[in-house]
Amino acid sequence: MTHILIVDDDKNILELLHYQLKDAGYQVSQAKDGIEALDILRLKRFHLAVVDVMMPYMDGFALTKEIREKYDIPVILLTSKNQIEDKEQGYLSGTDDYLVKPFEAKELLFRMKALLRRYDKNQGVESVISIGHTTVNKKSYEVHINDRTILLPLKEFELLYFFISNPMQAFTRDQLIQHIWGMDYEGDERTVDVHVKRLRERFSKLTDDFQIKTVRGVGYLLEVKK
Incomplete structure (x- = not known):
């Protein structure tokens, strides 16, 4: 709606x-x-x-x-x-x-x-992105896994959408803050860690389509499962 x-x-x-x-x-x-x-x-x-x-x-x-x-x-x-x-x-x-x-x-x-x-x-055709059985819809801000619909807090959704739009690419915490929270964000990098942790907790039991992995010394990467 x-x-x-x-x-x-x-x-x-x-x-x-x-x-x-x-x-x-x-x-x-x-x-x-x-x-x-x-x-x-x-x-x-x-x-x-x-x-x-x-x-x-x-x-x-x-x-x-x-x-x-x-x-x-x-x-x-x-x-x-x-x-x-x-x-x-x-x-x-x-x-x-x-x-x-x-x-x-x-x-x-x-x-x-x-x-x-x-x-x-x-919004363009890329507003809906799919990986396996997981679909992320930026028009409705919904995540669909098979027949299930998941609604996320705004920043969690934007972070997930960014990761899925750029699979198998590592990003530093600072890069993620700039893309999701903006240049004027006054918080620290722990915000990224908290949001990644929440996404992992939400989706680890729901799908094997992807996994957000920690890249030591860099940041995070979304790995697509084959």
Whole structure:
């Protein structure tokens, strides 16, 4: 199911959009400001964000920049202003679309569907990768092994997808941090060890298709079983 994040400090707008989007068949999460939105984005996989411009703590422009740097999802900015300077700032921050309040719910839905189609097409054929009986689907963020579906925390999924996209290739912990957590990550390399351990524990009893091996003095490698 398509998961939408709506971010607005106006409780009435949150409730209205939540009802309308759920009625249109979307799964919806809410945040009342940019800080809360980033916390939610770290925990769940979203397909699109609808973001208000004027919010406390972190405005919509700043939040959009953060989303654009860390997540590959479309953003629609909502604003009560219709000045060209505000639109310019919105697009400079990386928004995909811009909607001025008040607006019709149908118009928001039309714009959302257009953006979701565009992003879905841009995912490419490599969004689904298979090794043996294991299939990793980056569109749905699901792992399928035979008839079983496994849902992983976001970073575990991204790490597994990266490994399976690059089988039999060794990566240092620093390389994995850069690819999965980004250049600005302030944690240490033990994060990689923890996530690899969790993946091993999850899949060692589920499949013999692959194994994440430790390469002494280097880092990790995903070995494909024949």
